[in-house]
Amino acid sequence: MYKRFFGGSHTVANSGSEAQPLSEWLTDRNTIAIKLTSRDITGATGLGAIFKKQFVIPLNTTGLSIYPDGNCYLLKEGQPAAGAGGLTPDFNLLLVKDGEITIRVSFTDMKSMDNYTVEAECLLSISVATNDASTTKDFWKKLFNFPGVLKVSDLRNFIAPLIKDNVRNFVAKEPIFAIHKVNRTNELTGDIMECLEPTLFDVGMRLNTVTEISFTSSEYSKEVTDAIHRENIKSFLGNVSQNAAIDSDHIPIEKAEEILLAAGNKVIVIDPRSGKDIRQYDFKEQLRSVRIQDTEDGNIILAGGKSSVYLMNRDKNNKPLAFHLPKDKYPKGGINSMALHKDCLYATHSEYGLARWNLANQMIPADILFQELTSINTTTRCASVSDDILYFVSGPNTYALKLQNKCYKPIEYVSNLNSPISAIATSPNKIFAGMESGEILYWEKDRPKKPSIILKLRDPIINIHLSNISSLPHILYSSMRYSVTARIIGQSIATSFEYNGTTLGIIDATSDIVCAIDTAGRNLIIWETSSADKPIATIDIRRFSEQPVLDICIKKKKIS
Amino acid sequence: MVTVNNSVGATAKLVDRKTAKLAEERFLERISANIFNANGVYSPLDKKLYDASDKNKICKVIDICSEKIKAQIKELAKTNLMALYDEMPKGNAHVYEIMHKELLGARKPKVIIAATTISPIADLLRYGYSAQQLSLAHIDNTKKVLMSNTGAFYYLCLFSPTGWDNISPNALSGSNFLIALTDITDGIFSTYFVEDDRWRSNALIFDLSTKEEKVEHIKRFVNNHTLELLMDELTEDFVANSLGYAINTIRDAFELMELEDDYIKIDRNSKPYRLTRIY
Numbered sequence: 001m002y003k004r005f006f007g008g009s010h011t012v013a014n015s016g017s018e019a020q021p022l023s024e025w026l027t028d029r030n031t032i033a034i035k036l037t038s039r040d041i042t043g044a045t046g047l048g049a050i051f052k053k054q055f056v057i058p059l060n061t062t063g064l065s066i067y068p069d070g071n072c073y074l075l076k077e078g079q080p081a082a083g084a085g086g087l088t089p090d091f092n093l094l095l096v097k098d099g100e101i102t103i104r105v106s107f108t109d110m111k112s113m114d115n116y117t118v119e120a121e122c123l124l125s126i127s128v129a130t131n132d133a134s135t136t137k138d139f140w141k142k143l144f145n146f147p148g149v150l151k152v153s154d155l156r157n158f159i160a161p162l163i164k165d166n167v168r169n170f171v172a173k174e175p176i177f178a179i180h181k182v183n184r185t186n187e188l189t190g191d192i193m194e195c196l197e198p199t200l201f202d203v204g205m206r207l208n209t210v211t212e213i214s215f216t217s218s219e220y221s222k223e224v225t226d227a228i229h230r231e232n233i234k235s236f237l238g239n240v241s242q243n244a245a246i247d248s249d250h251i252p253i254e255k256a257e258e259i260l261l262a263a264g265n266k267v268i269v270i271d272p273r274s275g276k277d278i279r280q281y282d283f284k285e286q287l288r289s290v291r292i293q294d295t296e297d298g299n300i301i302l303a304g305g306k307s308s309v310y311l312m313n314r315d316k317n318n319k320p321l322a323f324h325l326p327k328d329k330y331p332k333g334g335i336n337s338m339a340l341h342k343d344c345l346y347a348t349h350s351e352y353g354l355a356r357w358n359l360a361n362q363m364i365p366a367d368i369l370f371q372e373l374t375s376i377n378t379t380t381r382c383a384s385v386s387d388d389i390l391y392f393v394s395g396p397n398t399y400a401l402k403l404q405n406k407c408y409k410p411i412e413y414v415s416n417l418n419s420p421i422s423a424i425a426t427s428p429n430k431i432f433a434g435m436e437s438g439e440i441l442y443w444e445k446d447r448p449k450k451p452s453i454i455l456k457l458r459d460p461i462i463n464i465h466l467s468n469i470s471s472l473p474h475i476l477y478s479s480m481r482y483s484v485t486a487r488i489i490g491q492s493i494a495t496s497f498e499y500n501g502t503t504l505g506i507i508d509a510t511s512d513i514v515c516a517i518d519t520a521g522r523n524l525i526i527w528e529t530s531s532a533d534k535p536i537a538t539i540d541i542r543r544f545s546e547q548p549v550l551d552i553c554i555k556k557k558k559i560s
Numbered sequence: 561m562v563t564v565n566n567s568v569g570a571t572a573k574l575v576d577r578k579t580a581k582l583a584e585e586r587f588l589e590r591i592s593a594n595i596f597n598a599n600g601v602y603s604p605l606d607k608k609l610y611d612a613s614d615k616n617k618i619c620k621v622i623d624i625c626s627e628k629i630k631a632q633i634k635e636l637a638k639t640n641l642m643a644l645y646d647e648m649p650k651g652n653a654h655v656y657e658i659m660h661k662e663l664l665g666a667r668k669p670k671v672i673i674a675a676t677t678i679s680p681i682a683d684l685l686r687y688g689y690s691a692q693q694l695s696l697a698h699i700d701n702t703k704k705v706l707m708s709n710t711g712a713f714y715y716l717c718l719f720s721p722t723g724w725d726n727i728s729p730n731a732l733s734g735s736n737f738l739i740a741l742t743d744i745t746d747g748i749f750s751t752y753f754v755e756d757d758r759w760r761s762n763a764l765i766f767d768l769s770t771k772e773e774k775v776e777h778i779k780r781f782v783n784n785h786t787l788e789l790l791m792d793e794l795t796e797d798f799v800a801n802s803l804g805y806a807i808n809t810i811r812d813a814f815e816l817m818e819l820e821d822d823y824i825k826i827d828r829n830s831k832p833y834r835l836t837r838i839y
Contacts, residue, residue, distance in 0.1 A: 129642055129646075132650065133652075200642075202630075
């Protein structure tokens with residue numbers, strides 16, 4: 001049913017649906033063209049018939065007045081569609097919106113070369129060629145030959161079959177990895193334009209650009225997601241590659257005798273089984289690190305302060321001996337790690353680098369070694385001696401210095417990562433390193449330039465340790481998570497040591513116990529390696545010191 | 561007054577698509593402006609002058625060759641078809657019907673003034689340019705499309721951006737039509753009218769160059785005919801015969817040149833006036 005309109009209440013007929021006011025048609029982004037009769041726009045009855053109200057082509061539209069004798073006139077915006085003089089006979093008026101129309105055409109049933117179901121989407125920019133009466137007439141005659149309104153969906157239905165074959169053929173020739181979420185617009189644009197342009201030209205439309213052609217395969221996407229998920233799980237579970245495997249013989253079976261904590265200016269010694277403190281040692285300054293080492297002279301506690309290392313022979317109950325770093329700096333941090341070898345004491349400090357003292361000359365400040373290696377990095381950490389080799393890390397690399405041969409050039413184990421190493425653990429043939437960026441990697445000792453990443457976590461690795469647990473070589477690591485994880489090296493079997501969802505930081509372990517300090521540095525949690533589900537002891541450190549624990553060390557006893 | 565020029569087909573002009581389209585647009589604009597200014601139109605059939613005011617004038621645009629252009633574009637090009645079409649002159653005919661209602665009877669068109677451009681479409685499409693002069697066959701084809709009303713007299717103005725081939729004056733007039741041929745010479749529209757009394761003032765509708773353009777054209781002509789100037793042979797009649805302009809226009813141009821150039825004077829003692837050079 002056609003309604004008449006003039007003035008502000010223009011209403012036009014819509015095929016098979018309710019009449020649509022012209023203002024609605026103008027603002028509806030889904031419409032392209034509308035067909036009216038002169039009676040619709042001037043009014044044939046009532047006041048409209050008397051005054052012959054003039055209809056003006058609205059803004060951003062073009063009109064084509066079509067007369068019964070076949071003549072067509074192009075009317076630009078602002079031009080009157082009919083004069084008031086009454087000379088103009090009845091005519092039809094086609095109104096077309098100027099400007100570009102974006103058409104999104106989707107195909108869902110394509111098959112790639114490797115038989116994946118592919119969904120393709122083409123984004124086309126087209127417009128009605130309204131600058132010429134002849135082309136606008138083509139549009140009316142060949143495309144819009146029905147009454148009412150031409151919608152974007154009508155145009156999409158017209159275009160889709162035209163390009164479907166091109167897209168299908170393209171997809172059929174490509175393997176899925178080459179098209180899934182890969183921008184191949186440029187390659188397909190030529191074909192689509194060649195196939196679409198003549199038809200659009202026929203119907204008075206202009207193909208401006210093929211904006212985008214995208215291909216997605218939910219089937220392939222799911223496969224990829226599953227694969228990534230599997231990879232993540234493998235990674236999360238610490239699926240250490242078989243190459244990383246080491247013999248259990250390489251890691252000694254050790255028993256924990258004591259746990260030493262560095263808290264404030266104290267070293268607190270705790271019995272791992274009872275959880276009770278055995279003894280406390282006071283030092284002159286706040287401690288950053290603690291180690292314990294058996295030597296020929298006795299059991300020596302090494303305590304690292306801000307710029308000094310303190311040695312205390314427990315067996316002889318001596319007062320701590322202070323070994324100072326050169327006083328040319330005012331360090332913010334402290335000694336990260338210490339190790340004794342024969343008559344030398346080695347310590348690492350992020351601001352100084354690697355320091356060495358001769359135990360016989362306590363008053364002489366430390367020599368800073370390999371400054372050319374350490375000064376370029378912000379961190380120098382870890383110092384451990386094994387088989388007469390001193391291992392230390394600086395920045396992203398690990399260094400091994402043979403002490404016996406008096407070789408003063410360390411071997412550089414390159415990580416090829418940008419992140420600093422936070423912890424290392426050594427076995428006779430491998431060096432394991434935990435990175436601040438979350439990776440755990442290892443080197444064969446004879447291949448210092450070829451690191452292999454065996455694990456990638458989202459959080460920084462804080463500590464790693466190697467332990468022989470139940471005659472299986474384990475790597476234990478902490479990473480600001482709610483658990484300490486112990487993985488069998490070379491397998492994906494893992495054990496989590498947890499305590500009430502507390503985030504855990506510094507750890508140490510032997511074959512029989514695992515101990516960790518929570519990230520606040522307030523609680524020491526001890527588990528037996530045989531029962532990870534429940535700790536055997538939780539010790540509130542505030543009983544002994546108001547300061548948080550900054551380092552932990554287990555006094556280990558090898559069991560033959 | 562527009563004089564008859566017999567030099568149809570003198571030179572061919574090489575034009576490209578863009579130039580041809582621009583020339584077509586200018587041609588139709590000027591025709592439209594001239595018809596808008598025409599108050600009365602003479603009909604040789606009834607020997608009457610009809611009122612050509614807006615209320616008695618119906619303007620129609622007849623699409624003569626767009627389908628042909630489109631078909632050829634589709635044959636030639638695979639992409640950028642619409643861009644190619646946009647560049648082409650369209651060859652639409654603008655037809656103005658001067659209506660009149662007798663005391664008893666219906667309103668009928670008495671005089672029909674039509675103007676259209678005929679372009680060498682094939683060359684323009686294929687090569688992008690053309691110098692093909694158009695022949696009588698082109699005129700006949702257009703005549704067939706435009707002249708459908710036997711009761712009206714037709715004044716046709718046909719424009720070719722590439723110029724016209726030697727066309728017999730006999731083909732340009734008939735019992736119910738007169739045809740004027742237009743091209744662009746020296747940058748301005750030149751219209752060639754067959755000698756016929758029935759033109760009357762209607763010829764002015766097809767005179768498409770402005771007076772300023774004509775004066776400039778005459779000045780260029782004089783500058784290019786130094787020998788005639790030195791030999792005192794550059795008379796009004798010589799210029800009129802060469803360019804086909806009215807004597808008044810030529811005299812105005814002469815006077816302007818006399819004012820602008822101290823060494824050029826008009827010899828007003830001779831008839832016709834002539835330009836002379838003094839030292």
